[in-house]
Amino acid sequence: MQSFRSFFYFPLLSLLLLPCCVSSDISQSPYNIHDAVGIKNIMPVVVIGSGPAGLSAALYTSRANFKTLVIEGDEPGGQLTKTTYIENWPGIKRMLGKYAVDVVKEQAASFGTEFLADQVISVDFSVWPFIVRCRSGLELRALSVIIGMGATPRYLGVPGEEKYWGRGVTSCAICDAALYEKDEEVVVIGGGDAAVEEATQLAAYAGKVTILVRKARMRAVPAMQERLKNYPNIFVKYNLEVQEILGNGAVVTGVRLLNNVSGETSDFPTDGVFLAIGRIPNSQIFKNILDLDSAGYIAVSERSQVTSVPGVFAAGDIADPDYKQAGIAAGDGIKAGLDANRFLTALGLNEQFAQELEPMLFHPEKKEEDAQLEQINSVEQLEEMLQVSDVPVILDFYTESCPSCLQMLPKIASVAQKFAGQVHVYKVDAGEATDVAKHFSVRKVPYLIVLRNGEKALELDQEMSEQEIQNLFEQLARESEG
Numbered sequence: 001m002q003s004f005r006s007f008f009y010f011p012l013l014s015l016l017l018l019p020c021c022v023s024s025d026i027s028q029s030p031y032n033i034h035d036a037v038g039i040k041n042i043m044p045v046v047v048i049g050s051g052p053a054g055l056s057a058a059l060y061t062s063r064a065n066f067k068t069l070v071i072e073g074d075e076p077g078g079q080l081t082k083t084t085y086i087e088n089w090p091g092i093k094r095m096l097g098k099y100a101v102d103v104v105k106e107q108a109a110s111f112g113t114e115f116l117a118d119q120v121i122s123v124d125f126s127v128w129p130f131i132v133r134c135r136s137g138l139e140l141r142a143l144s145v146i147i148g149m150g151a152t153p154r155y156l157g158v159p160g161e162e163k164y165w166g167r168g169v170t171s172c173a174i175c176d177a178a179l180y181e182k183d184e185e186v187v188v189i190g191g192g193d194a195a196v197e198e199a200t201q202l203a204a205y206a207g208k209v210t211i212l213v214r215k216a217r218m219r220a221v222p223a224m225q226e227r228l229k230n231y232p233n234i235f236v237k238y239n240l241e242v243q244e245i246l247g248n249g250a251v252v253t254g255v256r257l258l259n260n261v262s263g264e265t266s267d268f269p270t271d272g273v274f275l276a277i278g279r280i281p282n283s284q285i286f287k288n289i290l291d292l293d294s295a296g297y298i299a300v301s302e303r304s305q306v307t308s309v310p311g312v313f314a315a316g317d318i319a320d321p322d323y324k325q326a327g328i329a330a331g332d333g334i335k336a337g338l339d340a341n342r343f344l345t346a347l348g349l350n351e352q353f354a355q356e357l358e359p360m361l362f363h364p365e366k367k368e369e370d371a372q373l374e375q376i377n378s379v380e381q382l383e384e385m386l387q388v389s390d391v392p393v394i395l396d397f398y399t400e401s402c403p404s405c406l407q408m409l410p411k412i413a414s415v416a417q418k419f420a421g422q423v424h425v426y427k428v429d430a431g432e433a434t435d436v437a438k439h440f441s442v443r444k445v446p447y448l449i450v451l452r453n454g455e456k457a458l459e460l461d462q463e464m465s466e467q468e469i470q471n472l473f474e475q476l477a478r479e480s481e482g
């Protein structure tokens with residue numbers, strides 16, 4: 001009798017205690033799990049973003065046996081893949097930023113997380129299961145969503161910046177540093193850790209690197225500033241604000257600077273301008289859908305990653321106006337994963353119900369073995385190719401250290417296969433085949449150049465989705481037929 005009593009009373013007692021132990025936002029689900037039955041392309045957990053926050057969240061949800069899909073976005077791995085070494089990830093003294101995310105990705109995959117190379121363009125959180133729309137046209141339904149979409153580089157907003165973007169103005173030193181040579185000089189704008197990081201990456205390629213800081217001191221932590229002493233070709237100048245990016249119509253030639261102490265303006269010649277002036281959260285698609293703060297960061301409740309919509313969680317730089325550290329993003333991602341687990345449990349997603357959903361779950365297509373593109377290594381080789389080509393030619397400029405380039409290459413190769421004979425495509429390693437990059441004034445990757453009859457007809461300086469690549473090929477094929 002005694003044992004029956006304790007068996008009976010314990011759950012009753014825990015039920016009474018539950019609301020005070022678990023955040024009420026999570027334990028009292030406003031949704032009915034039965035509404036999820038029979039809906040196509042459904043997922044218990046959709047994680048948007050594949051940086052340390054998204055991947056850590058996915059590790060925790062998939063390890064708790066909740067089917068998890070990570071939508072990787074245009075920059076798989078996020079900002080960490082654009083830095084070289086990180087020295088402040090607890091437990092590992094020094095490692096490549098890319099290694100840090102690759103390992104967590106592998107770990108999440110080992111627990112069943114699936115990955116989709118796509119970009120989320122809009123969401124509807126007014127219906128449940130939530131709607132998540134991707135650039136490819138795919139529409140997913142999600143019982144819970146974890147947002148880890150990070151932040152993107154801030155722009156200066158000065159004349160010339162847009163015009164010379166990709167023609168000497170850029171924000172990714174690790175991608176584009178290899179396009180500079182010892183007889184060239186570059187400037188880095190900014191005074192934070194990122195400015196130091198970019199300058200040291202550039203110092204290995206460009207002859208001279210000047211960091212232009214708008215205040216009388218740098219914001220970078222002392223350890224980072226100390227690092228600069230090891231680079232005799234890095235110089236720092238203070239109290240200078242960029243007023244304009246100057247160019248010759250084709251590429252950057254300098255920056256117009258205001259000395260905010262003396263009030264004087266002067267022109268500073270340069271071959272490249274690297275922006276490292278902070279980042280802004282990628283929260284535009286959540287405006288009027290989730291509560292954001294005045295700077296656009298997603299508001300989360302103090303001790304959790306719960307957003308203003310039950311079942312939606314946010315972590316990492318998109319929800320962190322203060323710390324912006326990879327380790328914090330990973331930690332907050334873990335919290336978001338745990339929050340989602342609690343939410344799904346409270347919703348009633350148990351093993352039996354998961355089996356009911358199973359036939360309608362979304363699974364990303366398994367990609368065929370990657371198609372390969374032919375490589376151009378020199379201007380002479382390109383000229384030979386052009387002589388025998390009577391269809392449009394696409395040159396896909398990339399570097400081995402550019403994550404978005406490496407993501408785009410297989411997509412282009414796969415579409416190119418379908419258009420064989422109608423469009424010719426070659427890849428060019430802009431860091432190796434520097435004469436080809438110079439010939440076309442390529443200062444940024446990924447960069448696509450379309451040639452018709454050997455003449456430059458079109459330039460595209462942004463990462464493209466498979467659908468956009470397909471559209472481009474279709475247009476070129478139509479034109480060459482006509």
Ligand code: NDP
Nearest residue numbers: 156190191192193194195197214215219276277278323324
């Ligand atoms: P920060 O916000 O730390 O620094 C931005 C810098 O850009 C500041 O010096 C700021 O000047 C300057 N700035 C902003 N707007 C302008 C403008 N219009 N013109 C000129 N200068 C401008 O951003 P970071 O990207 O450097 O760093 C973000 C976070 O990432 C930090 O927490 C940092 O620690 C971390 N990080 C860590 C790295 C590592 O450990 N390896 C590498 C890179 C980043 P002001 O000071 O006057 O406001």
